[in-house]
């Protein structure tokens with residue numbers, strides 16, 4: 562899953578406990594790690610054009626980042642690090658952040674073909690929605706836009722920029738989803754992994770601009 566991961570992130574941010582940019586980093590935390598571990602040769606993936614309709618990646622070994630057990634570990638460790646760095650947001654923020662990190666595995670479960678394990682060496686799971694390009698595309702864009710609308714309803718714009726930055730963020734992300742699902746397959750894993758790091762970071766920076774341009778409605782800080 563790609564921009565659909567940011568639906569739980571937007572819901573998490575709309576609680577007012579974590580910032581949108583923090584939620585964006587959390588939603589892709591395991592994929593940041595995944596790209597690094599694939600480059601290090603510890604997790605394995607290969608480009609197989611037509612592997613599914615929506616995605617050309619055969620993700621045949623990724624127990625450190627995409628097993629349910631390790632997703633829980635990432636969520637707990639992520640929450641602890643969050644609490645240590647962002648002390649003011651403390652407990653509630655760390656819990657929301659951890660839940661957003663954990664959401665990654667369950668969102669992937671919907672679209673991946675069976676490549677997600679429960680733990681190292683267990684059977685693999687995945688409902689395979691990537692086999693239907695238009696359906697998986699609609700689902701990702703649909704839940705992302707709905708969740709962002711919910712986030713926008715929970716916040717108010719600080720002037721004009723508070724309306725423009727969300728539009729830039731949402732428009733840019735949908736554009737990349739179109740490219741990911743309907744564009745050419747990636748040329749090489751290295752290029753794919755580096756661009757994943759880059760794109761996730763650009764999304765988080767744009768989310769930071771949204772944070773700066775909006776304020777929460779009902780939540781005391």
Ligand SMILES: [Zn+2]
Nearest residue numbers: 562592665669
């Ligand atoms: Zn993933």
